[in-house]
Amino acid sequence: MGFIADSLNRIQPSATIAVSTKARQLAAQGRDIISLSAGEPDFDTPDNIKEAAKRALDAGKTKYTDVDGIPELKAAIVAKFKRDNNLDYKPSQVSVGTGGKQVLYNALLATLNPGDEVVIPAPCWVSYADIVLLGGGTPVFAPTTLEDGYRLKPEALEKAITPKTKWFIFNSPSNPTGTAYSHDDIKALTDVLLRHEQVWVLTDDMYEHLLYDGLKFATPAAVEPRLYGRTLTMNGLSKAYCMTGWRLGYAAGPEQLINAMRKLQSQSTSNPSSITQWAGVEALNGPQDFIAHNNKIFVERRDLVVSMLNQAKGIKCPNPQGAFYVYPSIKALIGKTSKSGVKIADDEAFVTALLEEEGVAVVHGAAFEGSPSFRVSYATSTEALKDACTRIQRFCGNLT
Numbered sequence: 001m002g003f004i005a006d007s008l009n010r011i012q013p014s015a016t017i018a019v020s021t022k023a024r025q026l027a028a029q030g031r032d033i034i035s036l037s038a039g040e041p042d043f044d045t046p047d048n049i050k051e052a053a054k055r056a057l058d059a060g061k062t063k064y065t066d067v068d069g070i071p072e073l074k075a076a077i078v079a080k081f082k083r084d085n086n087l088d089y090k091p092s093q094v095s096v097g098t099g100g101k102q103v104l105y106n107a108l109l110a111t112l113n114p115g116d117e118v119v120i121p122a123p124c125w126v127s128y129a130d131i132v133l134l135g136g137g138t139p140v141f142a143p144t145t146l147e148d149g150y151r152l153k154p155e156a157l158e159k160a161i162t163p164k165t166k167w168f169i170f171n172s173p174s175n176p177t178g179t180a181y182s183h184d185d186i187k188a189l190t191d192v193l194l195r196h197e198q199v200w201v202l203t204d205d206m207y208e209h210l211l212y213d214g215l216k217f218a219t220p221a222a223v224e225p226r227l228y229g230r231t232l233t234m235n236g237l238s239k240a241y242c243m244t245g246w247r248l249g250y251a252a253g254p255e256q257l258i259n260a261m262r263k264l265q266s267q268s269t270s271n272p273s274s275i276t277q278w279a280g281v282e283a284l285n286g287p288q289d290f291i292a293h294n295n296k297i298f299v300e301r302r303d304l305v306v307s308m309l310n311q312a313k314g315i316k317c318p319n320p321q322g323a324f325y326v327y328p329s330i331k332a333l334i335g336k337t338s339k340s341g342v343k344i345a346d347d348e349a350f351v352t353a354l355l356e357e358e359g360v361a362v363v364h365g366a367a368f369e370g371s372p373s374f375r376v377s378y379a380t381s382t383e384a385l386k387d388a389c390t391r392i393q394r395f396c397g398n399l400t
Contacts, residue, residue, distance in 0.1 A: 007134055007136075008134075010130075010133040010134060011130040011133050011134050012130060014126055014127060014130075015126050015363060015364070015367030016037060016038065016039065016126055016363050016367065019035075019037040019351070019355075019361055019362070019363050020035060020037045020038045020361070022355070022361070023035040023037060023355070023361035026355070026359070031359055032359050033355075033359045033360075033361060034359060034360050034361070034380075034384050034387060034388040034391070035361040035380075036360065036361060036362050036376045036377050036378070036380065036385075036388055037361045037362055037363050037375075037377060038377060038379075039175060039239070039324070039325070039377055039379070040238075040244045040377070040379060041239060041242045041244070041294070041324065041379045042379055042380050042381060043242045043294055044242060045241070045242050045243050045246070045279075046241070046242070046283075046286075046287075046290050048282055048286050048287060049241065049243070049279050049282050049283045049286065050279070051282075052278055052279050052281065052282030052283075052286075053275050053276070053278060053279040055278070056274070056275050056278035056279070057275060061274050061275065061278055062274055062275065063274060064270065064271060064274070065271040065272075065274050065277060066271060067262055067265055067266045067270055067271055068094075068095045068096050068097070068258075068261070068262045068265055068271070069094065069095070069096030069250070069271070069272070069277065070274070070277050070278075070281075071091065072277075072278075072281050073096055073250075073277045073278075073280050073281050073284075074091040074094045074096065075091060076280070076281045076284040076285050077089075077094050077096070077250050077252065077284065078090065078091055078094060078252075079284070079285070080235075080284045081233070081252055084208070084217075085217075085219055085221075085222050085233070086222055087219075087221055087222055087228075087233065087252070089252040092255055092258070093252050093253060093254070093255055093258055094250060094251070094252045094258065095250065095251050095252075095253075095258050095261045095262060095265075096248065096249070096250045096272055096277065096280075097248075097249050097250070097251075097261075097265060097269075097272060098247045098248070098249070098269050098272045098273070099236065099238065099247040099248065099249045100204065100206050100234055100235070100236035100238065100249030101127060101131075101249065102249060102265070102269065103234050103236075103249040103250065103251045103261070104127070104128070104131060104202065104204065104234060104249075105131050106261040106264050106265055107202060107232050107234075107251065107253075107257065107261055108131050108132055108135045108137065108167070108202075109131075109134070109135045109264055110257070110260040110261050110263070110264050111135075111166065111167070111200075111257070111260070112132065112135035112136055112137035112166065112167075113136060113137075114136045114137075115137075115138070115164060116136070116137040116138070116164060116165075116166040116167075117137065117138045117139075117140045117162060117164040117165045117166065118132045118137050118138070118139055118140065118165070118166060118167040118168075118169060119140050119141075119142055119157065119160045119161060119165055119167070119168045119169070119199075120132075120139055120140070120141055120142065120169045120369075121141075121142050121143075121144055121152040121156075121157075121169075121170070121171075121174075122141040122142065122143055122144065122368070122369035122370055123144070123150060123174075123176050123177055123327065123365065123368040123369055123370025123373070124141070124169070124171065124174075124176075124368055124369055124370075125171060125174075125175045125176065125204070125368070126367050126368060128169050129141075129369070137166070137167075138164075140160050140162075140165070141160075141369050142156045142157055142159070142160040143156060144156070144177075144179075144370075146316065146318060146329050146373075149177075149179055149318055149320070150174065150177040150179040150318070150320075150327065150370075151179055151181060151185060152189065153188075154188045154189055154191065154192045157189055157192045157193075158192050161192070161196050161199060163198070165196065165198065165199050166198065166199065166200060167199065167200050167201070167202050168193060168199050168200070168201050168202070169202045169203075169204065170186075170189070170201060170202070170203045170204065170220060171203075171204040171206075171207075172186070172203075172205070172207075172218075172219075172322070173207040173208075173210060173211060173320070173321070173322020173323040174207075174320075174322070174323065174325075175206075175207065175323055175325060176325050176327050176363070176365075176368045176370070176375040177318075177320060177325065177327040177370075178302075178320025178321070178322050178323040178324070178325045178326060178327065179320055179321075179322070180211055180215055180217075180320065180321040180322035180323075181218065182215065182216075182218065183216070183218040183223055186218050186219075186220055186223045186224075187223050187224065189220070190220055190223055190224035190227055191224075193220075193224075193227060194224065194226060194227070197230075199230075200230045200231065200232070201220050201221070201227055201230060201231040201232070202231075202232050202234065203219055203220050203221070203231060203232070203233050203234065204234050205217075205219055205233060205234060205235045206234070206235060206236050206238065206239055206249075207239055207240070207322055207323040208235060208240065209239075209240035209291050209295075210239060210240055210295060210298065210322055210323050210324060211295075211321060211322045212295065212298070212299050212302070212321050212322065213299075213321050215321050215322070219233055220233075221233055229254055230254070231253060232251050232252070232253035232254075232257060233251060233252050233253065234249065234250070234251040235249070235250060235251070236248060236249035236250060237249075237280055237283050237284075239323075239324075240291050240294075241283045241291075242294075243276075243279070243280075243283065246273070246276045246279060246280075247272065247273065247276060248272055248273075248276050248277065248279075248280045298324050298378070298379070300382070301324070301378040301379075301382060301385055302319070302320070302324070302326065302378055303319075304378075304382065304385055304386065304389070305317075305326055305376060305378045305385055305389060306318075306319045306326055308385075308386070308389035308390070308392075308393065309326065309328050309376070309389060309392065310328075311393060312389075312392055312393040312396040312397070313333075313393075313396040313397050313399070314330060314332035314333040314336075314396055314399065315328045315329070315330060315332075315333070315392075315396060316328060316329045316331070316332070317329075324377055324378050324379040325375055325376065325377055325378070326375075326376050326378065327365070327368075327370070327373055327374075327375055327376075328373060328374065328376070329372065329373050330344075330347060330350055330372050330373060330374065331372050333350065333372075333396065333399055334346065334372050336399040336400060337399065337400055338353040338357060338395070338398065338399060339357060339395075339398040339399075340353070340356070340357055342356075342357075344399065346364075346366065346371060346372060347364040347365045347366055347371050347372040347373055347374055348364040348366055350364065350372070350374065351363065351364040351374050352364075353395075354391075354392065354395050357395060358391040358392070358394065358395045359391065360388045360391050360392060360395075362374045362375060362376050363375045376388075
């Protein structure tokens with residue numbers, strides 16, 4: 001209809017949210033549904049963080065704040081970047097938004113012009129491309145392969161860059177694959193970026209603390225200091241701090257970009273929740289030991305899921321070193337038929353039939369620009385994961 005803006009025709013609703021919504025609807029109808037679709041830890045927010053929020057409420061810290069973050073939170077973010085990443089920023093280089101998604105949105109909407117290209121390794125998080133499209137830019141997908149552990153090779157990055165490239169979006173550990181990049185992996189990519197001075201780097205470090213098997217975290221601006229002046233380093237509290245519903249993301253980068261992002265935010269949401277910001281101060285400054293405890297549980301779940309999925313007929317599941325996702329390939333299952341007669345023409349047909357026949361909700365690879373595969377979030381109980389993987393094994397075993 002002519003009333004709705006043309007720009008909305010360029011984007012799709014979030015596929016991960018759509019799958020989670022359908023799973024909740026089926027559960028409400030009485031179906032026995034196990035949802036492995038949401039990227040959300042099942043652990044509760046740590047008590048010290050909740051107590052900080054209560055103190056802020058009791059102290060009446062319920063008023064408007066500065067558009068992009070209270071000084072105390074910006075100071076905590078500056079300290080975090082120095083402590084964890086050896087990156088030096090001033091508070092004036094920091095932006096705080098309502099979740100990491102708003103920070104990414106602000107950065108891209110504030111910088112993209114029609115014709116600008118944004119290079120995104122694929123498979124990738126569902127929202128990157130749509131935010132680029134909404135901003136009038138063009139997403140350019142740089143492919144990765146299962147054989148390479150879904151790790152972007154420098155040759156593929158070089159091939160994707162053109163004179164129109166404005167941004168390179170980098171996400172490690174990755175959603176949806178769980179792929180994590182070492183210092184040397186990143187150095188190979190930053191060597192390419194140094195040759196293309198027009199390309200800025202937008203690094204999504206949301207899963208920074210969810211790293212396993214002894215791998216050390218690295219981020220582009222720290223690996224290659226010469227890229228510092230054209231890098232926006234984004235992070236947030238949703239995943240490692242179990243604060244998905246609190247909605248707090250942040251980034252640091254050049255002041256000119258941060259000022260533009262603040263200008264945009266001043267005319268959209270204005271400040272993030274004041275209470276959430278005070279909880280964020282405590283999250284960043286307070287005890288961090290719960291992260292290692294949670295990660296130990298995540299590793300056990302990952303090992304369980306990878307083992308059980310690789311025992312399913314026709315599934316090939318790599319063993320990722322970060323986040324809380326696995327991204328198995330179903331290449332060998334395309335063209336088969338399910339027990340109820342559904343033709344598995346693609347990964348969307350696979351996940352739809354899996355939900356209908358076995359009550360397991362996962363997200364199809366096409367949503368992440370990486371087919372034929374699906375994403376499993378193992379951020380749920382071990383019992384639920386065992387049950388779900390048993391159902392997936394049964395579903396695959398019944399394909400003919």
